[in-house]
Amino acid sequence: MPPNAYDIVVVGSGPAGQKAAIQGAKAGKKVVLIEQEQGIGGNCVYRGTIPSKTLRETALQFERLKRSSEVFEGRLRLDVPMSVLLHRLDEVVKAHECYMADQLTRNSVTYRHGRARFLSPNEVELETIDGACQALRADTIVLATGSRPRSIPEIPVDHEHVLDSDSILSMIYLPRSLTVLGGGVIACEYASTFALLGVEVTLIDRAQRPLSFMDAEIVEVFQRSIERQGGRFYVGQTVKEVAWDGVSSVVARLANGMAVKSEKMLVALGRQPNVEELNLEAAGLTLDEKGRIPVNEYGQTPVPHIFAAGDMLGRPPALASQAMEDGRRAVSHALGLPVGDSLNQVPIGIYTIPEIASIGLDEEQAAARYRGPLVGRARFTEIAKGQITGACDGLLKLIADPSGERLLGVQIVGEHATELIHLGQMALQDGATIDRFIDSIFSFPTFAEGYRVAALDILGQRRKRQSSAQAA
Numbered sequence: 001m002p003p004n005a006y007d008i009v010v011v012g013s014g015p016a017g018q019k020a021a022i023q024g025a026k027a028g029k030k031v032v033l034i035e036q037e038q039g040i041g042g043n044c045v046y047r048g049t050i051p052s053k054t055l056r057e058t059a060l061q062f063e064r065l066k067r068s069s070e071v072f073e074g075r076l077r078l079d080v081p082m083s084v085l086l087h088r089l090d091e092v093v094k095a096h097e098c099y100m101a102d103q104l105t106r107n108s109v110t111y112r113h114g115r116a117r118f119l120s121p122n123e124v125e126l127e128t129i130d131g132a133c134q135a136l137r138a139d140t141i142v143l144a145t146g147s148r149p150r151s152i153p154e155i156p157v158d159h160e161h162v163l164d165s166d167s168i169l170s171m172i173y174l175p176r177s178l179t180v181l182g183g184g185v186i187a188c189e190y191a192s193t194f195a196l197l198g199v200e201v202t203l204i205d206r207a208q209r210p211l212s213f214m215d216a217e218i219v220e221v222f223q224r225s226i227e228r229q230g231g232r233f234y235v236g237q238t239v240k241e242v243a244w245d246g247v248s249s250v251v252a253r254l255a256n257g258m259a260v261k262s263e264k265m266l267v268a269l270g271r272q273p274n275v276e277e278l279n280l281e282a283a284g285l286t287l288d289e290k291g292r293i294p295v296n297e298y299g300q301t302p303v304p305h306i307f308a309a310g311d312m313l314g315r316p317p318a319l320a321s322q323a324m325e326d327g328r329r330a331v332s333h334a335l336g337l338p339v340g341d342s343l344n345q346v347p348i349g350i351y352t353i354p355e356i357a358s359i360g361l362d363e364e365q366a367a368a369r370y371r372g373p374l375v376g377r378a379r380f381t382e383i384a385k386g387q388i389t390g391a392c393d394g395l396l397k398l399i400a401d402p403s404g405e406r407l408l409g410v411q412i413v414g415e416h417a418t419e420l421i422h423l424g425q426m427a428l429q430d431g432a433t434i435d436r437f438i439d440s441i442f443s444f445p446t447f448a449e450g451y452r453v454a455a456l457d458i459l460g461q462r463r464k465r466q467s468s469a470q471a472a
């Protein structure tokens, strides 16, 4: 094969691109991975998952200290430099970079630093930082260029006073107050992290409740928890205008006439796919009416050897785990390998404080599909581990069909929710019954015990329902 010819060209080195490249290389193909940024890993590593979760970990350390307030006296200094709060970030990013670079080298994936755009359906131009251009040919092309924060004209982001998720961690000091626009995952995660760090947080969303795609009762527990920290939610509100007053505050004017002032503002109103720079016309591709690349279930575009994966698809769930699966799936399909069906059950893990996690149907979805689904609840206040740790803001819900036998979904809010959900995921995938949780012995004390408590709650309701049916 000529030096600039490959079996597979992958554009973008985030979770989707990496897994696509590794899958191709493992199948013995000659693969090149192109990335325009300095490091490998995508937004996930430099602007998204890893930085936000590192700051969150610092906030959690403070919370643990606060819970021990009988022993430790103290509070967070005002004007804490963000660099102090993020002191572990460099280490975490370096460890991740090393792991990813090793994995690419081990699998003989060629890595090229530069920006890619189509020259023709089988040709991609690589422009390196010195401006040099080179054409690379491939039989299969996987686009995994990710997304960026959505911006709207009435809310100009200056990255100094009004920030987005790309710039929020570039603040020099922890602000005293923060307005968060949006009630989605990014908004709620950062709102809860900053609230725990002692920042006065106000969240404004046009929807009637934050995280409107999640189980309402679960979100309620999260919302109450933030409110106890002093956080405020203004829901069902439209922001008409945002401006820096030139002195000390960002002012958000709402359609109802209210003005909300804060030292900084985070704008988190969704994401938009990175597609504009790819010169898609040269590949024979056109975007759909929502500005997305049309794809089938394998991420295959109308040009059969071109695939798209991850956040650039512009559809939910925009998760690192989903992006990895998209990349793997696209290349497997391109090479005629089995793809599996794991897409049916993607767990959602939201790193708010307390955490939220979901798999399968929530209560409202189950009620829309079945007449009278049964819902079993385990409140963390009733679980010994919750009492011992003091992490009592928690609820685990098992959703079952009307007979109370078949598990339909698991919804959790509380400490370790994003870990606990995988037990529910396995149960759902294996078609486990509610009784499976009752017949299993759980270690004591654990949060996982909540599964048994919730299952017993369903058993009680099932028996009541059966006796009323017999009596009728």
Ligand SMILES: Cc1cc2nc3c(=O)[nH]c(=O)nc-3n(C[C@H](O)[C@H](O)[C@H](O)COP(=O)(O)OP(=O)(O)OC[C@H]3O[C@@H](n4cnc5c(N)ncnc54)[C@H](O)[C@@H]3O)c2cc1C
Pocket (backbone or CB within 6 Å): 011, 012, 013, 014, 015, 016, 017, 034, 035, 036, 037, 041, 042, 043, 044, 045, 047, 048, 049, 050, 052, 053, 114, 115, 116, 117, 144, 145, 146, 147, 165, 186, 274, 277, 278, 309, 310, 311, 312, 318, 319, 320, 321, 322, 323, 351
């Ligand atoms: C603040 C925040 C927190 C998040 N937290 C979580 C979380 O906790 N858990 C979770 O699962 N998900 C989380 N996400 C979402 C997660 O980061 C994304 O779903 C994931 O990064 C998507 O991966 P990707 O490979 O599709 O794209 P990205 O990670 O966005 O990578 C795309 C890459 O393509 C490169 N690229 C773009 N155009 C070109 C081009 N023309 N040439 C060469 N390279 C190009 C970009 O530079 C980038 O590196 C979070 C996101 C944000 C913003």
Ligand SMILES: NC(=O)c1ccc[n+]([C@@H]2O[C@H](COP(=O)([O-])OP(=O)(O)OC[C@H]3O[C@@H](n4cnc5c(N)ncnc54)[C@H](O)[C@@H]3O)[C@@H](O)[C@H]2O)c1
Pocket (backbone or CB within 6 Å): 152, 181, 182, 183, 184, 185, 186, 187, 189, 204, 205, 206, 207, 211, 212, 237, 238, 239, 268, 269, 270, 271, 316, 317, 318, 319, 320, 349, 350, 351
């Ligand atoms: N833990 C995780 O898995 C994790 C963490 C962070 C981000 N992500 C991913 O990143 C993606 C983007 O997150 P996001 O929070 O930016 O977007 P989102 O789409 O989840 O939420 C956007 C929010 O903005 C609100 N909104 C939109 N326009 C508005 C307007 N003009 N005025 C007021 N409110 C408005 C919407 O009502 C919605 O609540 C998500 O899809 C998520 O999957 C995942």
